[in-house]
Amino acid sequence: MIGERVLVALGGNAMTAPDGSASPQAQTRAVAAAMEPVADLVAAGAEVVLTHGSGPQVGNLLIKNELAAQVVPPVPLDWCDAQVQATVGVLIMNALDRALADRGASRPVTALVTRTLVDPGDPAFAAPTKPIGRYFSPEEAERCAILGSHWRSYGERGLRRVVASPDPLDILEAPAVTALLDAGHVVVAAGGGGVPVVPVDGAPRGVEAVVDKDLGAALLARLVGASVLVIATEVDRVQAGYGTPQARSLGRTTVGELRALAAAGHFPEGSMGPKVEAAVRFVTSGGRRAAITSLDGIAAAAAGTAGTIVEAENVTVGTQE
Numbered sequence: 001m002i003g004e005r006v007l008v009a010l011g012g013n014a015m016t017a018p019d020g021s022a023s024p025q026a027q028t029r030a031v032a033a034a035m036e037p038v039a040d041l042v043a044a045g046a047e048v049v050l051t052h053g054s055g056p057q058v059g060n061l062l063i064k065n066e067l068a069a070q071v072v073p074p075v076p077l078d079w080c081d082a083q084v085q086a087t088v089g090v091l092i093m094n095a096l097d098r099a100l101a102d103r104g105a106s107r108p109v110t111a112l113v114t115r116t117l118v119d120p121g122d123p124a125f126a127a128p129t130k131p132i133g134r135y136f137s138p139e140e141a142e143r144c145a146i147l148g149s150h151w152r153s154y155g156e157r158g159l160r161r162v163v164a165s166p167d168p169l170d171i172l173e174a175p176a177v178t179a180l181l182d183a184g185h186v187v188v189a190a191g192g193g194g195v196p197v198v199p200v201d202g203a204p205r206g207v208e209a210v211v212d213k214d215l216g217a218a219l220l221a222r223l224v225g226a227s228v229l230v231i232a233t234e235v236d237r238v239q240a241g242y243g244t245p246q247a248r249s250l251g252r253t254t255v256g257e258l259r260a261l262a263a264a265g266h267f268p269e270g271s272m273g274p275k276v277e278a279a280v281r282f283v284t285s286g287g288r289r290a291a292i293t294s295l296d297g298i299a300a301a302a303a304g305t306a307g308t309i310v311e312a313e314n315v316t317v318g319t320q321e
Contacts, residue, residue, distance in 0.1 A: 002045030005181065006302050007226040009217035009278075010034055010052040010295075011233045022056045031091040032098070034232075037298040039099035042107055044299065047181055049224060050092060053213040054084040054192025059133015059161060062149075077163065078195050078206030085113050085191035092188050109186045115172040115204055116194030116211045116219075122166035129269060130165035130210050164209040166196060168216045172204065174223035181224060190220045214278035218290075227288040230301050231275050236294045238276060238308040240266045250308045255280050258310060279310050288312050 016022045016030055042048050058080045065074040089111025096109045128150045135158035141151045151159045171177075171190055180187045193211025197204035214231055221229045237249040240261050250257075258276050267273040279290035293300075293307025300306035 003047065004045075004228060004302075005047040005049070005224065005226040006041060006228040006230060007049040007051065007217055007221035007224070008038060008041070008298060008302075009214055009229070009231045010050065011213075016056050022060055027057075027088075028091060028095075031088070032095040034295055035092065035095040035099045037295055039096060039103055039105070040299045041302060042096075042100060042186055043103045043105035046302065048186045049177060049181065049220065049226060050096075050186065050188045051190045051213060051217045051220060052088055052092070052188070052192070054081065054088065054210070055130075055132040056134065057084040057088065058192065058210060062133060062161065076206065077208040077210065078197070081192050081195045081206075081210060082113055085195065086111070088191055089113070089188045096186065107186050108184065109188070110180055111188040111191075112173055112176060112180070114177075114190045114194045114220075115197045116168045116190065116216055117170040117172060117204065118166035118196045118198060118207065118209065118211065119169060120198040120207070122164075124166040125164045125207075125209065128162045128164045130163050130212065131160040132163055132210060133161050135160055165193075165212050166207075166209055168193065168211050168219045171216070171220045171223055172197070174220060177220065178224045190216045192216075194220075212274045212278075214274045215281070218278035218282040218285075218287075221282055221287060222285050228302050229279065229282045229287055229290040230298055230307075231278060231290070231292045232295050232298055233272075233275060233292060234294065236297060236307060238267070238272060238292050242266070242272070252309045252311075255283055255310060279308075283310050283312050286312075 016026060061080040061083060093109045093111055100106055137158055141159040150162050152162045153159050171194055177187050177189045193213045193216035196207050196209045196211050198207050218229060239247050239249050241247040258280055262276055267276045275292050279292060282290045289304055289311045291301035291307040291309050297306040
């Protein structure tokens with residue numbers, strides 16, 4: 001992995017406790033655990049860019065908005081996106097500094113608040129689908145919906161708030177990320193997909209949305225010249241037919257197989273769908289390898305020997321079946 005540029009995308013739930021709680025203590029512990037495999041990758045000589053999800057954290061900020069609306073003015077969703085980028089970025093910097101020091105592999109770690117350009121005409125604004133925050137009971141969701149929020153039922157688990165998730169077009173700070181990487185930094189950027197902005201009178205302006213973290217990661221990886229994209233989630237591999245008797249795990253696969261399975265409805269829009277789409281986009285836009293795996297498998301997945309692996313044509317690395 002020496003000298004290979006790798007982008008690692010961490011799920012927002014990797015930043016919370018196993019039960020989904022997002023207290024400062026729980027988030028600090030979760031981030032510290034997540035940085036252990038990342039530190040292994042950095043210590044192996046990889047040039048690492050990190051991005052992370054923000055769903056649980058942004059959802060909590062929106063709840064604070066609603067509870068305190070009569071006391072302090074609520075802030076817009078893009079402000080919440082920026083706050084989470086900064087907060088989680090500092091947690092990652094502190095935890096990764098410690099993990100790297102333990103390995104004798106000290107490297108500067110820098111978090112960058114990042115904006116993502118989206119199309120103001122994106123149809124996602126008319127059809128919110130991105131789930132954020134915790135599950136609510138029907139009664140709780142009904143009280144919040146009065147303020148104009150949108151909700152989707154997830155069966156027995158309850159309801160979750162859904163927001164617009166427009167497609168990312170550009171990462172405005174990608175040149176700064178590249179400069180930091182070239183200077184030897186580990187960079188945390190595009191957290192939560194980046195703060196979504198649209199062009200207004202020649203300048204960017206924030207909008208009420210959350211960019212999908214995985215799609216943002218695939219775009220940033222391409223823009224900074226990463227050769228490998230690793231998407232870390234709660235499972236070791238992607239499953240086709242998840243939850244059915246025909247379920248099967250995918251090891252080494254192809255763009256064609258993933259596209260066919262996606263078209264057949266195997267990857268739900270609110271969970272595995274964006275991860276698979278991100279992997280496909282990255283490889284088809286020039287990336288060498290994309291992998292989807294658990295936190296523990298990050299280093300092996302980057303090397304092509306663990307997780308669900310999709311590679312550019314004519315690339316054969318590792319022995320995983």
